[in-house]
Amino acid sequence: MSFYDKLKALNIELPPTAAPVAAYVMYARTGNTVFLSGHIAKKDGKPLVGQLGKNMTTEEGKLAARSVGIDLIATLQDACGGDLNRVKRIVKVMSLVNSTPDYIEHHLVTNGVSELLGEVFGEQGKHARSAFGVAQIPLGACVEIELIAEIA
Structure with missing residues (x-):
């Protein structure tokens, strides 16, 4: 199964790649x-503002991290010349x-x-990570x- 088949099975449509907002x-x-x-x-195209432990729950943070992952995959597709199937490994x-x-559940947010x-x-x-x-x-x-990521 290709990575595109997996995205489709998850009902994920990749957004356009974001443009940098600085240098x-x-x-x-x-x-x-x-x-x-x-x-x-x-x-809705604007920063999702909030602070975990103050006005956001861990579950809300996890969903936010998942949505960031979708944006990262879209950028990774661009980096692969438009073909995600060139991805050999997510490294880190x-x-x-x-x-x-006092918030201590960063790792649970990052699980998203x-x-x-x-x-x-x-x-x-499967990748190494820091949170x-x-x-x-x-x-x-x-x-x-x-x-x-490592790509072919």
Whole structure:
């Protein structure tokens, strides 16, 4: 089953790739490794603003991280020249969670993207990861996630 078949089975339609909003590119490739810039959670095209432990629940954060994962997959498709089937492995995910100092469930929020990558890419979606709590994320977004992948 191709990755596109898996996306279709999950009822996921990839959005257009976001454009950078500052002095960076959405991805950089060196050899067979692609580094995707951080993508923030959005709702209706605007930053999904919130802080875990203050005005967002862990489940809301997990759904936000999953939605970021969909945007990351769209950017990864661009980095693969339009063909996700070139993905050999998701190598690493780094998740920044906008949270209060006493919030401790960053790893559960980050499961939103990790589980999605597993559903879409199977064994090739298993990755190393880091999840951090931070005082703030650009534009007040609740979650920002970046990704490293190996492609053919």
